[in-house]
Amino acid sequence: MSQMKSVQTAGTNQVDVVDVDRPVPGPKDALVRIRACGVCGTDVAFLHMGGMPARAHLGGDLVPIPLGHEPAGEVVEVGADVTGLKAGDRVVVNPQAAPTGIIGCGGRYGGMSEYLLIENAEVGTSVAVFPDTVPFDVASLNEPMAVARHAVNRSQAKPTDKVVVLGAGPIGLGAAIWLKLRGVEHVVVVDIIPSRLEKALAVGADAVLDSAEEDVTARLTELHGEAANALGQPRPGTDIYIDAAGAAAVFNTVVDNAKWHAKLVMVAVHKKGSDIDLGGMLRSELTLVPSQGYPTEIFEVTPDLVEHQSRFAQLISHRVPFTEVERAYALALTPGAAEKVVVTFDDVAE
Template sequence: MKAVYVTGPNTNEWVEVDRPAVGPHDVLLKIKACGICGSDAMYSQIGGIPPRQGATPLGHEPAAEVAEVGADVDGLAVGDHVVIDTMAFTDGLLGSGGAQGALSEYVVVRDAEPGRQLKVIPKDIPWEVAALNEPMAVALHAVNRTEPRPGDKVVIFGAGPIGLGALLGYRRRGASHIVVVDLIPSRLEKALQIGADAVINSADEDVAARLVELHGDGSSMMVRGVRSGTDIFLDAAGAPVIPATVAGIAKQGATLGIVAVHKKPVELDFGSILTTELTIVFAMGYPTEIFEVTEDIIENWQKYALIISDKLPFDRALDALALAQTPGAADKVVVTFE
């Protein structure tokens, strides 16, 4: 069968591999869709992940159909539609340094346990939307790390897939007003379609002044100046200016969550931040959220579908990887196997 591998620095190629054999405790999955992640570009740039440097299978945002069930596996049937915990494979992280990747026709789940690696979903959920389950779990973990309370006012920097997923996550947790900040008008329009209460184009608007207008004046005796009444800020963009911007406009007791990858050190003036008692938290992966987010996707799949910008067939998977790596060319690319 065909699969996509990183075979060297900045080199992705088709590789012919054997279809996995299925034992009595295993489940064979026919991959039906797989999203392209920013980390796929990083894996490509460095030539793969040790110990499989030069031969790393790609694809860690899959949705699949059960193709074969081992004799000793209960709770799954051929034809079931499933989403997958790619971190629960016994042969390594699926598509992130493990023995298998989801940019291939089939994947085998060794020692399969329904509810641990796999969750069955309704068959009316489009495959490309089901493939959002993994990145949306990342977004939900970022939401959970900021510990939102019903009625909180939230600002999300970055209207990419994680930022938009966080928008849906904060709405689910009862946020009263959500603002999305970005530089690209089409992304801001999509944020409004998905449910943002307001958007700010930081290229031509004064973010601080606009947030005071939207979330009220958060200044106090201890924290003076232009301060927003925002309760939670989430950095889903990774622009170096964002943490300092938040520190300069946050009210006392606000929270800043960082889910974006910052590729360079960020400088913060702790002296000026001290009086704000700003809480800064970081979020990575999805310790508990991989199937927690699934129910919301099932209930609101039409909104999640808006996050997808491009769908390419499996025979164009290399083009999909290149498209996703091109700045400004696409927001969320999903490979489909129909």
């Protein structure tokens, strides 16, 4: 049986590039040669843990897991029962559709591999085809941009709403793009890293705010006007906040600034519990809207990603060849070292 290289966890903050058997597609499956795969914050979380607890192991032993849930590639083989797909099609993948577990998140297969088996391959469910006018690295943004799109969909933002995105990582910047494409007239992006704020303006944000250097309340009041909470206390006129940062200080900044009937969409994963000012939420009747994954958005975003690819391409800060994949994860593990890292497979032999 032919072999291929695949990346998996190898203890705390370490990866291994291992040789594994190349999957063989069954009648309902497709085999995809990976051409690009993004590195996600979820990958970093798995690396911090050193793997994933094995349910079958007493004592919570950790087992290595294949990494990579943001792949894009080219179909090289399809099973006899597969329809709508053929060799040569360029595809993005729904990691959550795999029956043997989420691709790159504890399932049998990971997208940071030379080849990926698409089980029960079905266009519109497990894969979507994209044209050859879109580079594979940009196509690999499909999955994280679906996460960002779901947050914006959950916000139900209207064109007249004043929106603040907190956190200018890939999800926050993606949310800013989707908000502008949705027709929202004024979008502010907040972060503490100047280069990320510059990127926010480049992808279409109307204003940015450096919360390490500026008074958040004063700046938002300047941008969005003055309103009040339920007790009549002055607050910025921001209608919707999207938390793409995942820090307790960010969450509480929203509570401190929320006007009456403001909305907070939480898409970031908060790694630690935090003390929340419930009284502050009460005083503004702040609506908290959690946003998890992409129930319907995974391929809803694909046509727009194709149409606006030049804007989304700006989110990629580092393109690292697969032969240097350890460096890609090292960048992702270093706070502030990279915005979006995409591993490319152009250097891998056929």
